[in-house]
Amino acid sequence: MxxxxxxxxxxxxxxxxxxxxxxxxxxxxxxxxxxxxxxxxxxxxxxxxxxxxxxxxxxxxxxxxxTLDPFSQYMEEKAYKDMKNETEGNYSGVGLRIMEKNGFITVVSPIVGTPAFKAGVLPDDRIIKIDKKSAQGMSTNEAVDLMRGKAGKKVKVIIRRDNVVEDLVFDLVREKIKIETVRSTMLEENIAYIRLSEFNAQSAADVKKELSSLKKEGAQAVILDLRNNPGGLLDSAIDIISAFVKEKTLALTTRGRVEGSEKKYYTHGVAEFADIPFIILVNRGSASASEIVSGAFQDFKRALIIGQNTFGKGSVQTIFPLSDGTALRLTIAKYYLPSGRPINRSDDVNAKNGITPDIEIKVSIEDEIKLYTQADMVFAKDSEKKSDVKTDDKNKVEDEALKKAIEIIKAGNVAAEIEKSAKQNSKK
The missing domain is CATH 1.10.12 (Lyase 2-enoyl-coa Hydratase; Chain  A, domain 2)
Structure with a gap:
């Protein structure tokens, strides 16, 4: 005893x-x-x-x-190793970014091009079962472990979705997850379109490289698509902001409970694209670094934000490796945008947090699923407008957010719409 x-x-x-x-x-x-x-x-x-x-x-x-918050986690040795492998882009799974919310494993965002994305899993979907195991009360580590596995093997994920009566069953085939973070193309009227799916160490350099190339082809404006981008490296977000805003401008402040923990991040280097008309697309799958970038540009009146209210993850996590091979991911600070406003206006997971777009585009669940299936069509040539997911013409829908962005650029109204939104927000 x-x-x-x-x-x-x-x-x-x-x-x-x-x-x-x-x-x-x-x-x-x-x-x-x-x-x-x-x-x-x-x-x-x-x-x-x-x-x-x-x-x-x-x-x-x-x-x-x-008991702390949805983003702090104790990781056992295997989960910690898996997390490091994911950071290096070396794992097989279904491609979901998830968090715990109200006792359920909740989708933050499906990763573009992965099995979950192609099947139509959406942000805010709640995972009820993974294979035959209930996910209620499950930790994110457990859920991740169950959804990962050998490429080519199936996993059944049962989803509960708001305003849908019956639970949805997804039979997903695991794949090697390779994240192509930056893709670009030239749209009509010399409009550069860049989709950034995640912020990693190369993202800023890749975005600048793609935009420089498109400018040489005659690009007169740029649309940066951050929809379903769950975030990533903070430094990458600051680097991207620096490409469009003059140096030594306060871009972000992080502030924790520990005295002296406040840290300020400033833009740096030459702002290569300081004058190009600029629109950012966001949705409820845009989180963390995506919100830092879109929120900062909104504060600077440097870009017009179009789409849906973003996810609302405005906190900083750091990894504390422990002596036994496990690790603690702990929230140590919160993000504050240049204006001083937080991304998380409330610690309540049910509160409306995140970045409110300048122009809101409402998208039905049905249309959102269809947009997922045709997401890559924008990169195809006119003669090859097709998706890597089977769809037919009658199921195609207009990408209203992208359409609106193109209309505003063609009309030369980007600056006017930014000012209009800023005035409306100042009255609130």
Missing amino acids: KIVRVKILSAVLIISLFCAGSVFAADETYEKLKTMIDVMEIINVNYVSETKSADLAVGAIKGVVR
Whole structure:
């Protein structure tokens, strides 16, 4: 009995390191830790099946972290390795960015071109089951682990969608996930179109390279499509802002609880594209770095934002590797745009957060799914306008956000629409 208690006490002392402030600063903390020890010992001795104190400790750690916010996570060794592999673009799966929200695994955004994207999984879809296992109360690590696997193997994902009566069943075939982050083409009237699907170390350089090339071909304006872009590297976002805004301009502030944690990010280098008319497309799958970029340009009155309200992920996470091969992903700060406004206006996961576009384009669920299936058609030549997903002409829909952007550029009204939106926002 004493040996078991010593093991449990050791585990709890480890857990206590995750608690805010000094563990021994208040009697209340002592009492809660004592209760935790008592509960774990009762389980260890009396539970119907044999338990391991180490497993109980891991469960307790996960419970501590889960009380914080949807983006903080305790990652066991395998999950941590998988996360690093994903960062390096070396994994097979279905291509979903997910988070925990109200007890459900919720889709932030499907990655463009992946099995989930092609099948029509949408932002805000709630995952109910993965194969035969209920996803309610499941951690994101567990969900990711279940959806990943050998390329070519199927996984059944059952989705619950707002305003849809019956749950949706998706039989997805895992693929090697290769993220082509930047694609571009020249649209009518010499309008450069660039789609950025994720912010990685090369994104800023690739965007500048593509736009420079299109300018040499005669591009007179640019549309940057950040729809379904879940974010990525903060430095990449600042680099992209720097390409369009003069140097030494405050682009972002991060602010945490720890004294002295405030950090300011400024634009740098030559703004190669400071004068080109500029429109950004966003939707509810645009998150994190996408919101930093679109929000900053909106504050600067440098770009017109068209589409849907963005996802609303305005917090900074950092990885703390731990001595046993596990790691803690912890929210340490929040983002504040140049005007001082936060991306997250509320910590309530149900609040309307994110960036509100200058021009809102409402898209029905049905049309959103169809737009997914024809997403790559914009890059095809006129004689090859087809998607990599089977569709027929009667199921094709107009991309209203892109259409509106083109209309405004052709009319020469980008600057006027930016000013109009800024005046309307100042009255709110």
